Amino acid sequence: MNQILNTPRIDKMRAASRHIVRELGFMQKGLAGTELSPSAVHTIIELGYGTVTNASDLGALLHLEKSSVSRLIQKLQNEGLIEVGPDPSDKRFRVLSLTQDGQSLLGDVERFARGQLRSALDVLSATDVSQIETGLILFAKSLSAKGARVTGALPEVEVKEGYRSGIIGSVAQLHASFYSKYYGFGAVFERKVASEMSEFMGRIDNSGNASFSAYVGNELLGSVSLDGEDLRDRASHLRWFIVSPKAQGMGIGSLLIGKATAFLDDNAFDRTRLWTFKGLDAARHLYEKHGFTLAHETPGTQWGTEVIEQEFVRHRGE
Template structure:
């Protein structure tokens, strides 16, 4: 991406949303936990002179009142007047209506892609995530986590690979089969949690072949990648499968999933077969991978 690409996107976004500094700053003032001008300037990353001009206009329009701060008389406390709150609420309502009308033009099948794209922009341009893999906790699924696995798989694969609803159906069947009938001694699900929220998952289930386990539905959220969460999840499956006595661990994936494939290779999986197929609305190359649990050690 070039500077020109980014500026073109910014002009497009501004034109579509109709963003105006006047309404945006009044909204931020109405919802800010800080009411001192200095705190507000820091929170909004605004130049002192620019913020002063905005506040002067708000005051002239009868939207705010300024008085010495009770915490520090050297500071100025800003409060919205009744008219200011009414105006802020009206602007917020109009903004919601405008965005709602805009989203109504987006087909339902494209909304997951749009949501993921917006999430990606915010993630890449925000502060980086924690860089310590030890902050990640692997745990058993709790209420709602199995549904989360289905939803996040469907949304991410739609956004990143344009998979259609057939893939969501496949994931839903895999998860439902596990929820309805599984042996807790031989099958497990892991949820990777970071800062109190799920950011990854993987499953280990029995395969049709005797003595064989199957790794399924490995996923890591985009904003949590780079913390070796995928490696931790695959390690958990390998250790569990070996510990309960499976001889082999197998998985099926597609060749476009390069990052996942590199994780499997690091853990000793070997490609045993591949075949082109048409699935999930895409032309793909399916791959079968196998790990000999008795002949390999990480």
């Protein structure tokens, strides 16, 4: 046993944890300003972020039995907050998603929860806030590690920078398989990713260019690149952001975008642009969390299928 984890210290942390639970409203009937149960609120949040897309993954994430998940989904369907549809790639399976009312509720929950934290942390110094942030992240990681020891999941993730052998093909494959399955993109899109990334990797060592990739062993679980040359005028281009479906819920997307925005600030780019399309709610959440705002959207076919193309912009320091 770790000798620093004596009983008085453990009891102090338990008391602090109980206080947090009470103050954040987990003991009340509703959670986050809603009339929903905690499991229902978490379902709205995780579906909105794209962490899970089906009942099986939802049950595993929330540690609920199959029957409990079924009742939860039925209740949220009846209330018009989620909808269940066929998986485009396999009609035997069902995909969960938020309705417009569900999206609206997600926005309300986010504003409520962020407001709670802001009001609590506003009285503290920047150093204290940083310590709390680090402590909570480490605590969450330790809980995940505990589960990993039981289930064998969540192995150690390593973020590597720059060109790595096989990265072009791996990134193209992740893009092609994901966007083909969920959005019907085909050869035009796959060729575009592979050819443009190949050109970029030929100049990856130039100043202002970077690529960050998350690996477990030799398996690529996510990647993002920053092209500091193609837009000129002190503007960077965030490109080829992708996270493997098997890595959802591991925090890899946030880790990669965090690495990217730190690089942008360190290299003093005035602004950063990225192009995506409407409907990628989990990615949009990460972009907005790290300072990007929607600047423009219009119908387009640059990826081979007509979608509502979106441009996001981040200004330095945001």
